[in-house]
Amino acid sequence: MSDMNQFLRSLTPTQQVAALFLIVFGILVIASISAFLFTFRESRNERDEARHEELRNFRKLLATSWFMVLVFWIAWVTGDTVATVLFALISFFALREFITLSPTRRGDHRSLILAFFVVLPIQFWLVGTEHFDLFTVFIPVYVFLAIPVASALSGDTHRFLERNAKLQWGIMVCVYGMSHVPALLLLDFPRRNYQGKGAFMVFFLVFVVQSCMLVQHIVTRNLKRPPSIPEISQSFNWYPWALGMVVGSILGGLMSFITPFKPGQALAMAFIACVAGSLGHLVMKALKRDRGVTAWGQRGMSVTGANGLLDRVDALCFAAPIFFHSARWYAG
DSSP: OHHHHHHHHHSOHHHHHHHHHHHHHHHHHHHHHHHHHHHHHHHHSOOOHHHHHHHHHHHHHHHHHHHHHHHHHHHHHHOHHHHHHHHHHHHHHHHHHHHHTSOOOGGGHHHHHHIIIIIHHHHHHHHHTTOHHHHHHIIIIIIHHHHHHHHHTTTOOTTHHHHHHHHHHHIIIIIIIHHHHHHHHHOOBGGGTBOSOHHHHHHHHHHHHHHHHHHHHHHHHHHOOOOSSTTTOSSOOHHHHHHHHHHHHHHHHHTGGGSSSOHHHHHHHHHHHHHHHHHHHHHHHHHHHHHTOSSSSTTTTSSSOOOSHHHHHHHHHHHHHHHHHHHHHHHO
16 A cells, blocks of 8 residues: 555645546446446346336436546646636526526616626636636626626516526636636645645545535435425435535545644645535525426426536536635635
C-alpha cells in the first residue's frame, strides 16, 4: 500500500486525474455488466414486481452516473475553456426545462431573453476568466434587480410578483448553482500545493453527494418507513436522511487524500455538501409537486422517474455553491 501511495504521489496532477477517471470508468463498466447479467437472469425467471423495480432503479442510477462521469471527463479532457462552455450548455438546457414547466406570458419575453442570452453567458464568462468575486454577486445582486425591471417595462402586471419570482428562482438554481461546478475546476490552493487538481474537488463533491442520496434511497426502500413530509415526497424520511449524512460524511473523511483538506476538515466539507445537496433535491421535489409533475423534461407528466436533465443535476446545483464558497473561505 505504501508503494502504491508513493507511486501515485510521484505522478503529475494530470496523470493523477487520469488515473482517477480510469478507476471510476472501470467501476462503472463492472457495475453495468453486472446489471445486464442480472437483467438477463430476471428475464428468464419470474420474480416479484419489487425485484424488477429495484433493477429498474439501479439502471436509472447507473445511467445518471455514466452521464455525470462522461460530462466531467469531457470537461477535463477539453480544457478549462471548453469545460466552462460545456457546463454553460447544461445550464441552458436545465433552465429551459425549468421555464417550460413555469407558465409565462408575452410580457416575460424580455426577461427570458435577458436570462438566456445575457445573464447566462456573462455568468459563465466571469467563471472562465476567474472573476470569482464578481461572479458570486452578479446574479444575486444585479440580475435580481434587472429581471423585474425588464418585466415592468413590458407593462404587464398580471401576477407580476409570481412570474418574476419563478424566473429568478430558475436562474438561481440552473445558472448560478451550475456555474460553481466549472469554478471548482479552476479553484487553486497555493498554500496546500494543490494546483491543477480541481477535477479531484469536483469528483469529491459529486461522489459524497451521490453516495449520501444512494444510501437514503436504499435505506428508505428496505425499511419502508412512513414519509416524514408526505405533502412533498413519499420517499423522504428523516432516519434514512440522517444515515445518508453519516455515510457521505465518513466517505468524505476517508477521501481526504484527494483534497487539500485534512481528514476532519474533509468530513466537515462532505457533511456540508450532503446537507445542501439532499435538502436541495427535496426543494426541487416541492417545486415539481407545485407544478403537478413527477419529473422535469418533456415527459414530465409521466411517472417514470428522473427523465429530465434537471432531475440529474438538481442536487449538484444546490451543493456546488455551498461547497465552493466553503472551500474558498478555507483557502483564504
